Amino acid sequence: xxxxYPKVTGVLPVGLENATKVIGNVIHTVxxxxxxxxLHDVVNEESLRRAVEYFKGExxxxxxxxxxxxxxxxxRNVYEIELLEYRDKFALVRVLSDPGTYMRKIAHxxxxxxxxxxxxxxxxxxxxGPFKEDETLSTMQEVMEAVTLWREKGDxxxxxxxxxxxxxxxxxxxxxxxxxxxxxxxxxxxxLAAPGVASVTSDVRRGFAVAVFTLKGELVSLGVSQHxxxxxxxxxxxxxxxxxxxxxxxxxxxxxxxxxxxxx
Amino acid sequence: MGxxxxxxxxxxxxxxRAGYKNDWIVVREADTSSDYGRLPYERPIKEHxxxxxxxxxxxxxxxxxxxxAWVKKLVGVSKAGHGGTLExx
Numbered sequence: 001x002x003x004x005y006p007k008v009t010g011v012l013p014v015g016l017e018n019a020t021k022v023i024g025n026v027i028h029t030v031x032x033x034x035x036x037x038x039l040h041d042v043v044n045e046e047s048l049r050r051a052v053e054y055f056k057g058e059x060x061x062x063x064x065x066x067x068x069x070x071x072x073x074x075x076r077n078v079y080e081i082e083l084l085e086y087r088d089k090f091a092l093v094r095v096l097s098d099p100g101t102y103m104r105k106i107a108h109x110x111x112x113x114x115x116x117x118x119x120x121x122x123x124x125x126x127x128x129g130p131f132k133e134d135e136t137l138s139t140m141q142e143v144m145e146a147v148t149l150w151r152e153k154g155d156x157x158x159x160x161x162x163x164x165x166x167x168x169x170x171x172x173x174x175x176x177x178x179x180x181x182x183x184x185x186x187x188x189x190x191x192l193a194a195p196g197v198a199s200v201t202s203d204v205r206r207g208f209a210v211a212v213f214t215l216k217g218e219l220v221s222l223g224v225s226q227h228x229x230x231x232x233x234x235x236x237x238x239x240x241x242x243x244x245x246x247x248x249x250x251x252x253x254x255x256x257x258x259x260x261x262x263x264x
Numbered sequence: 265m266g267x268x269x270x271x272x273x274x275x276x277x278x279x280x281r282a283g284y285k286n287d288w289i290v291v292r293e294a295d296t297s298s299d300y301g302r303l304p305y306e307r308p309i310k311e312h313x314x315x316x317x318x319x320x321x322x323x324x325x326x327x328x329x330x331x332x333a334w335v336k337k338l339v340g341v342s343k344a345g346h347g348g349t350l351e352x353x
Contacts, residue, residue, distance in 0.1 A: 007324035007325075008322070008324065008350055009321065009322050009323060009324050009350075010321060010322060010350065011319065011320075011321070011322075011350075012320045012321075012322040012328055012331065012346055012347075012348075012350045013317055013318070013319055013320070013346060013347035013348075014317065014318045014320050014331075014332055014335050014344055014345070014346050014347075015316075015317050015344065015345050015346070015347065016313055016314060016315075016316045016317065016318070016335075016336075016339060016341045016343075016344050017313070017314035017315070017316075017341040017342060017343050017344070018314050018315050019314075019315055019316055019317050020343045020344060020345035023317060023345050023346065023347040024345065024347060024348075025347070026347035026348060027347060027348040099348070125322075125350055128347065128348055129282075129347075130282035130283075130284065131282070131319045131347070132282070132283065132319075134281065134319075136319040137319050137320075137321050138318060138319060138320060138321060139320075139321045139323070140320070140321075140323055140331070140334070140335075143318060143320070143335060143338060143339070144338060147338055147339055147340075150309065156309045159309065159313075160309070160312065162318060163312060163313055163316035163317070163318055163339075164316060164317050164318070164319065165278075165304035165305065165307070165312065165315060165316065165317075166304075166315045166316060166317055167274075167275070167278060167304050168278045168282065168317060168319075169317045169347065171275070171278050171279040171282045171284055172282065172284050175275065175286060177271075177272075179292070179294050180294075180296050180297055180300075180301075183301070197291045197292065198290070198291060198292050198294040199288050199289060199290045199291055199292075200288070200289050200291060201286045201287055201288055201289070202287040202288075202289055203287070213271075213275060214271065214296065214301050215267065215268045215271050215272075215294060215295070215296035216267055216268075216270070216271035216274075216296055216301050216302065216303050216304075217270075217271035217272070217274040217275045217303060217304055218271075218301055218302070218303075218304055229289055230289075232289075232291060233289055233291055252300060252301055253300050253301055254300060
């Protein structure tokens with residue numbers, strides 16, 4: 001927090017109580033930022049635009065000196081980058097990129113390419129995976145207002161808009177819906193076996209993360225799929241999802257004492 | 265509308281609102297009982313809070329960490345965490 005610390009604002013998903021367990025998984029999702037870059041001298045707008053667009057695609061970055069991560073050269077994808085505005089040494093740039101892409105570094109490097117030098121002045125995150133600047137985005141004041149309204153007046157409407165169900169934080173993942181009879185076993189940490197599957201989304205891939213839900217849409221767990229969606233459709237036995245993180249409390253759904261017999 | 269349809273509608277709604285899409289493959293026709301569990305939007309307020317996330321617009325100044333500590337205290341929960349710091353990258 002030393003000198004020249006830029007103003008950083010925007011989308012910061014916060015998980016409450018139980019939701020703390022799964023909120024960390026949005027770290028691995030795509031990010032969008034808007035930043036103000038201060039150039040150290042005036043440049044021609046067309047050359048600035050070219051310099052900005054130079055960072056589209058695969059870029060190499062070495063983490064900054066004071067960074068907590070290992071300082072090895074790493075590859076990151078910049079999916080979209082555009083100059084939104086340029087006025088009097090200040091450039092407004094929008095970036096959509098892989099997680100862990102250093103915006104400050106991009107700002108600095110744009111200055112190097114232009115030969116005038118530059119640094120990041122302000123940064124605003126406009127998206128992290130499923131969280132973006134939409135009607136759910138709430139300021140600190142709105143959170144305070146919502147809590148006060150509920151506590152003092154018993155009015156929970158604003159609080160229900162400010163606080164979203166945990167399920168919104170995993171919608172970017174491929175999904176599996178399970179039968180009522182399979183829920184409690186997973187809540188106890190068991191893997192999901194084929195007979196418990198009701199439906200899957202077509203993007204489920206072997207070796208990749210999935211979110212597991214009840215038929216009512218409640219989050220049960222996060223896991224790693226052992227098969228592609230197309231294979232799961234024809235499976236009657238075997239493990240479909242290895243459970244990695246249980247969300248639902250055990251005992252909410254009944255324990256299926258009898259082993260399920262596949263009905264297909 | 266039955267519970268299954270409403271559960272599906274809920275998931276599709278929040279997925280599309282976030283800019284993603286679900287293309288479902290039905291593996292087994294199934295129904296769900298109203299005797300246990302509930303639609304996420306029907307959680308009583310206290311249960312809703314402890315299973316909730318806030319899409320917070322971080323103000324300039326404090327660190328992500330500090331902001332989370334404030335929210336935790338404000339809402340009155342014992343734990344809170346953020347999904348990726350918003351310190352200058």
